[in-house]
Amino acid sequence: MVSGADRIWGRGSWTGGSLPRGLRASTVAAQGVLGTVFLAYTVFASNPLMRLAQPPVEGRSLNPLLQDPALAVHPPFLYAGYVGMSVVFSLAIGALVEGRVDAVWSKWVRPWTLAAWSFLTIGITLGAFWAYYELGWGGWWFWDPVENASFMPWLVATALLHSAIVTEKRGALAGWTLFLSVAAFTFSMLGAFLVRSGVLTSVHAFAVDPTRGVLLLMILGVTSGIGFALFAWRAPKLGQGGLFAPISRESALVLNNILLAAATVTVLLGTLYPLIRDAMTGEAISVGPPYFNLTFTPLMAALLILLPAGPLMAWKRGDLRGVVQRLWVAVLIAGAAGVLTIALVSPSKAFGAMGVALGFWLIAGALTEIFERTRAFRVPVTQTLRRLVGLPRGAWGMTLAHLGLGVFVLGAVFETTWKLEAAEALPIGGGLGIGAYEVRLDAVDPVKGANFDADRATLTVTRNGQPVCVARPEQRLFTAGGETTSEVGLCYQGASHIYLVLGERRDDGTEPRWMVRAYWNPWATLIFLGPVIMAVGGFVSLSDRRLRLGVGRRREQEA
Amino acid sequence: MTWRALLVGIAAALCLAAASDPAERLPDPGQEAQARSIFRDVRCLVCQNESIDDSQAELAADLRKIVREQVSAGRSDSEIKRFLIDRYGEFVLLTPRFSVGNLALWVAPFLVVVAGAGLLMARLRYRPIEADLTANEVEQLRRIVKDETH
Numbered sequence: 001m002v003s004g005a006d007r008i009w010g011r012g013s014w015t016g017g018s019l020p021r022g023l024r025a026s027t028v029a030a031q032g033v034l035g036t037v038f039l040a041y042t043v044f045a046s047n048p049l050m051r052l053a054q055p056p057v058e059g060r061s062l063n064p065l066l067q068d069p070a071l072a073v074h075p076p077f078l079y080a081g082y083v084g085m086s087v088v089f090s091l092a093i094g095a096l097v098e099g100r101v102d103a104v105w106s107k108w109v110r111p112w113t114l115a116a117w118s119f120l121t122i123g124i125t126l127g128a129f130w131a132y133y134e135l136g137w138g139g140w141w142f143w144d145p146v147e148n149a150s151f152m153p154w155l156v157a158t159a160l161l162h163s164a165i166v167t168e169k170r171g172a173l174a175g176w177t178l179f180l181s182v183a184a185f186t187f188s189m190l191g192a193f194l195v196r197s198g199v200l201t202s203v204h205a206f207a208v209d210p211t212r213g214v215l216l217l218m219i220l221g222v223t224s225g226i227g228f229a230l231f232a233w234r235a236p237k238l239g240q241g242g243l244f245a246p247i248s249r250e251s252a253l254v255l256n257n258i259l260l261a262a263a264t265v266t267v268l269l270g271t272l273y274p275l276i277r278d279a280m281t282g283e284a285i286s287v288g289p290p291y292f293n294l295t296f297t298p299l300m301a302a303l304l305i306l307l308p309a310g311p312l313m314a315w316k317r318g319d320l321r322g323v324v325q326r327l328w329v330a331v332l333i334a335g336a337a338g339v340l341t342i343a344l345v346s347p348s349k350a351f352g353a354m355g356v357a358l359g360f361w362l363i364a365g366a367l368t369e370i371f372e373r374t375r376a377f378r379v380p381v382t383q384t385l386r387r388l389v390g391l392p393r394g395a396w397g398m399t400l401a402h403l404g405l406g407v408f409v410l411g412a413v414f415e416t417t418w419k420l421e422a423a424e425a426l427p428i429g430g431g432l433g434i435g436a437y438e439v440r441l442d443a444v445d446p447v448k449g450a451n452f453d454a455d456r457a458t459l460t461v462t463r464n465g466q467p468v469c470v471a472r473p474e475q476r477l478f479t480a481g482g483e484t485t486s487e488v489g490l491c492y493q494g495a496s497h498i499y500l501v502l503g504e505r506r507d508d509g510t511e512p513r514w515m516v517r518a519y520w521n522p523w524a525t526l527i528f529l530g531p532v533i534m535a536v537g538g539f540v541s542l543s544d545r546r547l548r549l550g551v552g553r554r555r556e557q558e559a
Numbered sequence: 560m561t562w563r564a565l566l567v568g569i570a571a572a573l574c575l576a577a578a579s580d581p582a583e584r585l586p587d588p589g590q591e592a593q594a595r596s597i598f599r600d601v602r603c604l605v606c607q608n609e610s611i612d613d614s615q616a617e618l619a620a621d622l623r624k625i626v627r628e629q630v631s632a633g634r635s636d637s638e639i640k641r642f643l644i645d646r647y648g649e650f651v652l653l654t655p656r657f658s659v660g661n662l663a664l665w666v667a668p669f670l671v672v673v674a675g676a677g678l679l680m681a682r683l684r685y686r687p688i689e690a691d692l693t694a695n696e697v698e699q700l701r702r703i704v705k706d707e708t709h
Contacts (some may be wrong), residue, residue, distance in 0.1 A: 137613050144608050201607050246683055254682075258675030266668040273655070273664045281660060286602050288610065288653025295668045424581055515580070 019108060020098075027094030034086050037219055045215050061451065061480040070130040077123030078150055082188035084116025085153060088160070089185035089227060092178050096230045101178060101238055106168035109181060111542055113164060114397075116184075117157040118538030124150050125531040132528075136486040136501045138421070138519040140527060143292045145200040148271045149191030152264055156184040159260040162253045170250060170315060172241030176257065179235070182227040187264075189220040199275060245317040252310035252318075259303040266295045304358055304409065307402060308365020312372065330368050334361035345418065355413030362406030366399045397541025401534045408530025411495070414523035421520075425506050425513040434518040437498060438462045444502070444514055452476040454487070457502040457514065461491050468493070473502040495525040583620070585627055594630045597639055598623060600653050610653060 019027070042048070065071075091109050095101050127150065132140040141147060160180040167177040194200055197213020244250035270287045277285050308330060312323045338357030346352070371377070373395060374387040424432040431440040442458040454476040461468045471489030478485070491498035503515025585591040598612035603619040611619040611626075622643075629639045643651045655661045692700065 139613075142608070240682075240685060243685070244683070251679065251683070254675075254679050258672055258679065261675060262668045262671035265671045269664050269667055273661075277660060283660065284648060284650040285655050285661070286650050286653050287655050287664070288600070288602065288608075290600055290654035291664070294654075295665070299668060299672070 019104065023091075023094045023098050023100070023105065025094075026097040027090045030090035030093035030097075031087060034090065034223065037223070041215060041219060045212050046209075058480065061478065064452065064476065064478040064481065064483050064485045065134060068130060068134055070126050071134070074123055074126040074130060077119050077126060079123075081116045081118075081120030081123055081157075082153065082185075082192070084112055084119060085157065085185040085188045087112045088116065088181045089223075092181035093227060093230065095178060096234045099234055099237060101167065101174035103168050103171065106164050106177065109177070110161070110164045110168065113157055113160050113181075113184070114538050114542050117154070117161055118535045118542070120150065120154045120157060121531050121535040121538065124154060125528055125535070129528050132524075133488045133490060134485070136488050138419070138499055138501075138517075138521065140415075140524075143270065143289045144202050145271050146195050146202040148267050149194045152267050152271075153184055153187040153191055155260055155264040155267065156180055156187050159257045159264070160184055162256050162260075166250055166253050167241070170242040170244070171239070172244065172250060173254070173257075174238045174241060175231075175235040178231060178238075180257075182224065182231055186220070186224040186227070189216070189224065193217050193220055194271070200271065242316070244315070247313070247318040247320045249310065249313040249315045249318060252306070252313050255306060256303060256310065259299055259306075263296055263299045263303075266292070266299065270295070301358065304362060304405070307362060307405075308368065311369045311398065311402070326372055327365065327368060330361060330364035333364040334358070349417050352413055352417030355417065356410065359406050359410035359413060362409060363403055366402040366406060369402075370395075370399050393544035394541050397537045397539075397544065400537030400540060402537075404530045404533030404535075404537060406530070407526050407533055411523045411526025411528075411530055415521050415527055418522050419519060421517070423503075423515065423517040426516050427509075427511045427513045430513070432516065432518060434498065435520040436463055437468065437520070439498075439500065439516065439518050441514065441516055444505075447474065449476065451480060452478045455502065455505070455514075457489075457500075457516070459489060459500050459516065461498055461500075469498075471498070471500045473500045475502045475504070492525070495523045495529075497521045497524045499524075583623060583627065585631055587631070590630050593636065594623070594627050597626050597630070597636055600640070601626070601643060602651050602653050604647060604651060 088109055091105065091112065095105050124147075127147070128140045131142075132138075160177065163173050163177045163180055166173045193213060193216040195202075196216055197210055199213065242250075270291050273287050274285055277283055308327060309323050312326055334357045337360035338353045341353040341356045342350070370388075370391075373391060374384045376384045420435050422432050422434045424430070426432065426441040428441060428443060431438055433439075438461070440460045440462070442460055444455050444457045447454045447456045454474040456472050456474045459471045459473065461471065469491040471491045473489035474487035476485050476487060477483075486501055486503075489500040489502075491500065497519075499519040499521050501517040503517060506513045506515065585594060595612065599610050601611045601622060603609045603611045603614035603616055603622070605618050606614045606616050609619075611622045626639055626643075629642065634642075640652060649656060655664055657665060
């Protein structure tokens with residue numbers, strides 16, 4: 001079987017003009033070994049160009065769930081992220097071999113991490129969006145092992161992104177940054193192993209092959225083993241770096257890392273614990289979404305509450321009172337949003353209101369940071385605008401990423417707290433109510449697609465008798481493999497969606513009826529828009545002059 | 560292997576919030592809500608990681624029927640879950656229990672926070688030891704300073 005993923009693993013190019021020679025040589029060597037290993041894996045264990053002895057006259061065709069543009073681009077984005085992490089891993093190996101971590105090294109780690117992180121963000125978001133509209137179950141995240149496999153590298157990369165800043169600016173946390181660099185790639189490989197080997201049951205396992213899984217596990221064990229062994233040997237000799245006070249940017253970033261590390265451990269344990277329990281006691285248990293809601297969510301909530309204070313803190317010794325003074329407007333906005341939610345939307349959902357407050361807190365906090373930098377409302381508008389234009393792209397990147405996180409939180413909270421659901425077996429002309437909307441089944445027509453036969457429903461959505469939109473969800477039967485899939489009908493109302501699914505036909509009564517499921521998913525667009533803003537922030541930050549290291553150096557040489 | 564992939568595909572295709580089927584619903588909305596909240600915590604045992612709330616598998620429908628019957632008989636959430644565990648084992652619940660065997664699972668995330676906080680405290684107390692210069696270095700330094708002043 002052809003698995004494109006295995007081929008992409010084999011790639012990863014490297015150019016590093018301004019790195020010290022020794023570091024460059026070690027890094028390129030490490031990257032070369034990784035490339036060789038993965039190419040060898042591809043060629044010997046999953047050769048995509050191998051000829052079949054007996055080609056089937058008519059194949060079973062690609063799994064119909066995967067015949068979708070969002071899914072076609074989702075894996076390459078994830079793998080671009082994973083491969084980016086391999087470069088960070090090689091840089092860490094180079095630094096450990098050289099026994100030296102400095103600002104130049106961190107400056108090289110940051111853009112690679114940032115690029116990989118941005119690609120991972122897009123990849124995960126595309127995956128969630130695909131699950132949302134293609135699986136037709138109205139959800140977008142189930143804490144499934146395969147979802148977690150891509151989420152863990154993202155969490156570690158996020159932690160690394162922040163700790164590398166401390167290492168670059170203050171020379172501190174060098175050991176921890178190295179550890180995260182090795183860990184980020186380890187988690188990427190672990191993800192590939194979990195997805196490929198089928199050791200865990202998942203809704204999204206599509207190319208499972210235990211023999212390749214064992215090989216991947218061996219590659220994972222050897223590469224990460226070497227990485228961590230080198231770390232254990234060399235890291236204690238690295239310097240401690242600059243001092244900092246309990247209230248400082250450094251401390252804030254360390255807290256960020258502690259909480260992200262704890263969140264990663266949660267996801268890792270939640271994913272692997274059924275295996276561990278089974279191996280140790282032979283008892284089978286399940287770890288599902290309720291576990292993550294009880295552990296991951298409070299950890300993240302703590303992180304998000306602290307987040308807006310971090311960027312306002314000074315290096316070395318921060319001024320807590322000053323930070324609070326600058327954030328009081330954001331506090332007011334968040335509080336007002338929470339109170340308004342309780343008063344206007346639903347008084348019984350306190351957690352939902354707190355989530356909304358948290359979302360507004362993040363957005364207002366990100367904006368406060370930009371206002372502070374441009375001295376908005378304290379100097380004339382023209383000067384603020386001039387400062388705004390002059391802001392480094394790195395600052396914009398950070399603001400966008402934090403803002404995007406706030407947007408995501410709002411979407412996720414609204415969707416999970418105030419989602420509505422309705423289902424009815426409808427005859428032609430029948431209707432069901434969902435929130436303020438009425439859905440009427442006008443017709444169900446047979447449709448012939450390129451490789452499927454479908455029943456297509458025409459559903460008219462009205463509000464107070466006024467037509468809102470027409471949705472055409474389908475139930476598709478793929479003739480080659482005999483699989484049925486459902487094509488969701490989405491009706492956008494601002495940022496909210498009316499999500500319509502056509503179910504099976506029932507002939508139990510006098511006239512044929514069709515199961516129609518309707519969901520009202522308030523603010524659901526924000527769930528996917530938020531991470532897109534975050535990734536855009538990553539790319540904006542990547543375009544910062546500061547990261548284009550060659551520029552300054554070349555100019556010096558010319559002068 | 561190919562069969563497995565096919566079955567997975569079919570299983571995935573069928574996850575369509577099956578529990579909302581009006582034919583299965585309980586007449587009392589309060590009881591129905593209670594049943595739905597239990598469904599979300601019960602694993603469809605033959606599916607690929609789905610709750611019986613989502614799954615259209617026959618077994619999931621049977622389990623929903625059992626749960627709804629018990630709900631309408633007035634039994635509490637914990638009684639119903641107890642009943643399911645007795646028959647299908649701990650595997651049937653998506654929330655792992657608070658038990659000795661699951662201690663690490665529940666405690667580890669918070670231990671990481673505590674350990675991290677401890678390390679941070681240690682780091683905040685850390686003071687670099689001012690290394691004394693060797694005689695050689697003192698001489699070197701003196702020479703540099705002299706060069707600068709000339």
